[in-house]
Amino acid sequence: VTRPMGGGAVTGYGRAAPPVRRPESANLADILERVLDKGIVIAGDIQVNLLDIELLTIKLRLVIASVDRAKEMGIDWWESDPTLSSTARQNAIAEENRRLRDRVAALEEAGRAEEIEAGTPPVERGEPERRRRGPPAEEDRRA
Amino acid sequence: VPEEDAIYVYAISRDLPPDAMKGVSGVGGGPVRVLEHRGLRAVVSPVSLAEFGEEGLRRNLEDLRWLESTARAHHAVVDAAVEFSATIPLGLATVYRGEDRVRGALNEKNEEFTRALDRITGRTEWGVKVYADVRPAAPETTGEEPAASSPGTSYLRRRRMQQDTAERTRNEVMDVAERVHDELAGIAAAVRLHRPQDPQLSGECAWMIFNAAYLVDDSRSDDFQAAVRRLGGLAGIRLQLTGPWAPYSFAAEEETTWTEL
Numbered sequence: 001v002t003r004p005m006g007g008g009a010v011t012g013y014g015r016a017a018p019p020v021r022r023p024e025s026a027n028l029a030d031i032l033e034r035v036l037d038k039g040i041v042i043a044g045d046i047q048v049n050l051l052d053i054e055l056l057t058i059k060l061r062l063v064i065a066s067v068d069r070a071k072e073m074g075i076d077w078w079e080s081d082p083t084l085s086s087t088a089r090q091n092a093i094a095e096e097n098r099r100l101r102d103r104v105a106a107l108e109e110a111g112r113a114e115e116i117e118a119g120t121p122p123v124e125r126g127e128p129e130r131r132r133r134g135p136p137a138e139e140d141r142r143a
Numbered sequence: 144v145p146e147e148d149a150i151y152v153y154a155i156s157r158d159l160p161p162d163a164m165k166g167v168s169g170v171g172g173g174p175v176r177v178l179e180h181r182g183l184r185a186v187v188s189p190v191s192l193a194e195f196g197e198e199g200l201r202r203n204l205e206d207l208r209w210l211e212s213t214a215r216a217h218h219a220v221v222d223a224a225v226e227f228s229a230t231i232p233l234g235l236a237t238v239y240r241g242e243d244r245v246r247g248a249l250n251e252k253n254e255e256f257t258r259a260l261d262r263i264t265g266r267t268e269w270g271v272k273v274y275a276d277v278r279p280a281a282p283e284t285t286g287e288e289p290a291a292s293s294p295g296t297s298y299l300r301r302r303r304m305q306q307d308t309a310e311r312t313r314n315e316v317m318d319v320a321e322r323v324h325d326e327l328a329g330i331a332a333a334v335r336l337h338r339p340q341d342p343q344l345s346g347e348c349a350w351m352i353f354n355a356a357y358l359v360d361d362s363r364s365d366d367f368q369a370a371v372r373r374l375g376g377l378a379g380i381r382l383q384l385t386g387p388w389a390p391y392s393f394a395a396e397e398e399t400t401w402t403e404l
Contacts, residue, residue, distance in 0.1 A: 026388075035214050044152070
């Protein structure tokens, strides 16, 4: 019996040979999401405290592309999870849009808008550098 | 030399040749072999309880380097077995205190393993990720601002337009991802959804909007890959195909989808 060499499958037309695999090239995140979260689960004799497993699952959350990178991120990286919930993200955007529309309407109605918003636009989250700069009056005039 | 006093089980097969794993090293470096019982063959290797006992595992699982090398070793053994025969992978760190305990598990779970093997025989798992190929919304410089408009108002108008554009783009990308999934699912025998991976960690700026595994008949493997190539040309997205994988995502009977934190 020969050792598997990656190209071990006999391929030929008309028969379904399993595709060739190259385990060494697989991305760690892809491996972890499979070996930790998938695979058939049978209870072995060694049981790790469920809380620990939960912690591990949270920490890894199938997202580690590089261990070095993960360590750089510090221990709180799994808590900020903005990309994963598209629903939450869309809700947040819809909500911000609604607030902005209301605010625009209010300003236009007031007529003398300058007085009302002399300082900062009412955006509470995000774009701190824009907020620091205040309303982009100069850019407007330039255009 | 640490005492190897426990048995790590990687995978279960039906007709793996007894000496198929000869020369393969397992997690912790022990020799991998095939253990047969009641028509099933477990892929196993000896490990030490110092490393894989409760205390050791608790400690080691917090060590990302240990986790990486163990996960890779587990994966390499599983892949070596799959080269020979239809094999279902077990989860990482499935450890028993002795051969008798492994036989007990093969006995007890005989039907479940058999069903899983029936499900995946002649099929291969492929991974597909869809990234949104989205650039930051360009600033709207329409020059159509009414002259009387205040700086604050025009700021808010511009901001709103940017938000609307982002939302529209997001919806369009979602539609494309759905189309990709529909077409691929039509070729596949089964589908499992994985959690999208975090772009911060992958170092990818691109937003991963979809991450799935498809179990594909080996006879349709070419069709599937051709479809992935074709769909990868759709506007607004980038596709990544990974695999072939051992059927990790299809080993369990029920779909275990990822859950939100």
